[in-house]
Amino acid sequence: xxxxxxxxxxxxxxxxxxxxxxxxxxxxxxxxxxxxxxxxxxxxxxxxxxxxxxxxxxxxxxxxxxxxxxxxxxxxxxxxxxxxxxxxxxxxxxxxxxxxxxxxxxxxxxxxxxxxxxxxxxxxxxxxxxxxxxxxxxxxxxxxxxxxxxxxxxxxxxxxxxxxxxxxxxxxxxxxxxxxxxxxxx
Amino acid sequence: xxxxxxxxxxxxxxxxxxxxxxxxxxxxxxxxxxxxxxxxxxxxxxxxxxxxxxxxxxxxxxxxxxxxxxxxxxxxxxxxxxxxxxxxxxxxxxxxxxxxxxxxxxxxxxxxxxxxxxxxxxxxxxxxxxxxxxxxxxxxxxxxxxxxxxxxxxxxxxxxxxxxxxxxxxxxxxxxxxxxxxxxxx
DNA sequence: CAAAACAAACCGACCATCTGGTATGTTTAG
DNA sequence: CTAAACATACCAGATGGTCGGTTTGTTTTG
Numbered sequence: 001x002x003x004x005x006x007x008x009x010x011x012x013x014x015x016x017x018x019x020x021x022x023x024x025x026x027x028x029x030x031x032x033x034x035x036x037x038x039x040x041x042x043x044x045x046x047x048x049x050x051x052x053x054x055x056x057x058x059x060x061x062x063x064x065x066x067x068x069x070x071x072x073x074x075x076x077x078x079x080x081x082x083x084x085x086x087x088x089x090x091x092x093x094x095x096x097x098x099x100x101x102x103x104x105x106x107x108x109x110x111x112x113x114x115x116x117x118x119x120x121x122x123x124x125x126x127x128x129x130x131x132x133x134x135x136x137x138x139x140x141x142x143x144x145x146x147x148x149x150x151x152x153x154x155x156x157x158x159x160x161x162x163x164x165x166x167x168x169x170x171x172x173x174x175x176x177x178x179x180x181x182x183x184x185x186x
Numbered sequence: 187x188x189x190x191x192x193x194x195x196x197x198x199x200x201x202x203x204x205x206x207x208x209x210x211x212x213x214x215x216x217x218x219x220x221x222x223x224x225x226x227x228x229x230x231x232x233x234x235x236x237x238x239x240x241x242x243x244x245x246x247x248x249x250x251x252x253x254x255x256x257x258x259x260x261x262x263x264x265x266x267x268x269x270x271x272x273x274x275x276x277x278x279x280x281x282x283x284x285x286x287x288x289x290x291x292x293x294x295x296x297x298x299x300x301x302x303x304x305x306x307x308x309x310x311x312x313x314x315x316x317x318x319x320x321x322x323x324x325x326x327x328x329x330x331x332x333x334x335x336x337x338x339x340x341x342x343x344x345x346x347x348x349x350x351x352x353x354x355x356x357x358x359x360x361x362x363x364x365x366x367x368x369x370x371x372x
Numbered sequence: 373c374a375a376a377a378c379a380a381a382c383c384g385a386c387c388a389t390c391t392g393g394t395a396t397g398t399t400t401a402g
Numbered sequence: 403c404t405a406a407a408c409a410t411a412c413c414a415g416a417t418g419g420t421c422g423g424t425t426t427g428t429t430t431t432g
């Protein structure tokens with residue numbers, strides 16, 4: 001990622017670089033390609049240096065996941081601000097966040113979440129995040145139609161990962177808008 | 187899986203055992219645990235024996251995936267038979283098939299599909315299957331609401347993989363029924 | 373204020389283990 | 403007897419991880 005080389009000992013910068021590089025590799029080549037060596041090389045650090053920041057591989061990958069969750073959080077919070085209506089506010093932000101993650105450039109949000117569903121700890125991380133957000137917005141986003149809309153957003157995001165590079169985004173925006181309309185008070 | 191041991195050379199049985207064992211391992215311990223050795227051991231065959239049936243690991247995993255697709259196919263076809271209404275018939279079968287895969291015992295339908303989204307060839311396999319099914323039922327299942335219902339089914343299935351063993355199936359059946367009702371003519 | 377003492381950041385070599393894969397032998401079926 | 407269905411032995415490479423040491427930064431002390 002950013003050239004951490006020749007820099008005079010700035011651990012936080014190196015740590016960030018490691019996280020970013022790991023995320024990028026997992027996104028471009030899949031989780032199995034995220035090897036200690038590969039990440040260390042990409043961040044211009046030795047494997048020893050990497051293992052100083054993260055005691056083992058699991059810790060690294062989980063840190064990346066945690067980081068991704070925070071990014072999602074920030075994005076959703078931003079979207080929440082721009083929403084007048086109360087009912088379904090969180091659900092709309094959720095839908096739009098995933099839609100952005102798919103189409104926009106900053107789509108670190110790829111292979112990692114999927115492949116990591118195997119790992120119980122990461123499953124729990126996501127479960128906890130989702131549950132807490134749902135609890136926080138219980139008053140505005142408890143309806144069952146909203147739940148379905150969110151599930152559909154998940155499915156849509158998943159489908160996005162399946163299209164093999166082909167620009168098969170036909171009517172995808174329209175679909176998202178239809179999902180959004182599902183979140184309006186009936 | 188089935189005891190292929192002490193059996194006197196029945197290649198097709200061994201092959202089936204290999205497929206089943208590979209599927210089971212990937213389901214219980216994730217795709218990375220699907221190693222040639224592990225699969226061979228589970229099927230009571232040596233690694234050499236396994237590599238006689240499948241030239242390499244990729245071929246094995248893809249065969250498992252292909253097998254899973256066929257099972258899904260069969261299940262959907264069966265569900266199609268029991269459906270009177272024309273409109274949205276395939277979508278309903280699709281929803282029910284995934285709902286079953288989640289709740290019922292024969293849920294080989296787990297880690298593999300997810301982790302294998304990395305592999306371009308498997309992505310293509312799924313894409314092709316999905317596209318062909320969609321084309322086949324274009325007359326009855328082309329509506330956008332149906333697409334959303336299917337996406338929601340995907341999301342629901344995904345969510346099922348995330349619940350950490352806790353029996354959080356509260357109202358899950360109701361949700362499915364609501365999805366089904368979305369597929370009825372408006 | 374300087375120098376010693378300590379701790380954190382990082383490197384480089386090393387290792388045990390496992391992995392996929394090959395090459396070659398042995399058994400069984402038709 | 404021939405070919406398929408297996409087993410056995412082996413290997414080259416990669417991977418996660420450890421360990422001792424070196425460099426850099428910070429704190430303490432005289």
